[in-house]
Amino acid sequence: MDEDADYLELLRLLSRYDLLLEQLQKTMGEGFQNLGRANYHNKNALRGRYGSDYWDECYEGQIAVERQNDGSVSIVKLALADESEEMPDEDEKVDEKLHEEALLRRRNQAKQRKLQKTRHREPLTMFGGIFSVPTSLRQCQTSFKGAIPLVEELINCKLATKRLLDNLEERNGVGDISRH
Structure with missing residues (x-):
């Protein structure tokens, strides 16, 4: 039976x-x-x-395959690396003008990182941008x-x-x- x-x-x-x-x-x-x-x-x-002539070589992918001990496979979503910057100590005495420039630079870098993460997440952007695909x-x-x-x-x-x-x-x- x-x-x-x-x-x-x-x-x-x-x-x-x-x-x-x-x-x-x-x-x-x-x-x-x-x-x-x-x-x-x-x-x-x-x-x-x-x-392949369109491919952006810096794209790393969003998923990976893990093989288990029994031989089976599972698909795993990859987490994006968080690229956070350290903030300067508040105790530091900085000229106000330099401080403002540093803030603007950090804001600009944060925008660039956000744009890079968006590009990193969406592979279609390498084929002409977000709206022209x-x-x-x-x-x-x-x-x-x-x-x-x-x-x-x-x-x-x-x-x-x-x-x-x-x-x-x-x-x-x-x-x-x-x-x-």
Whole structure:
């Protein structure tokens, strides 16, 4: 009876894997379709197609993949490094004019850091700024970002299926159950 439950679980995992593959195919297809649409509307631009010639090399990314001890993976959002500056001691005697210049400089640096963090968070800004990015390129980004959790689930589903197959092979004493 326990073996029947394992085979039912195997069928459930295979069905889930197949469904996830279909969803990934649809999501990636929509992403590439929107990218093609964005490239078509960008054909008169100096650079032509959206691609690696547009990339800003200082962009570091927003997510990372962590591999667990059991082999499964999980997607982790990266926290942005806080680049806060130390404030000068209040006890320091500073000429009022120099103090005002320092405040203005800090304010200007804070604005620049905020702008850099905004650029760091939104990779679409490297394709022409915040407001000049075509809607189809934004939709492309949404589609591809939607594919990331699907890939995570696919990997974890595949690992669970492999573990279950290995357990069934051990129990049945068969070399490779998929060949039978």
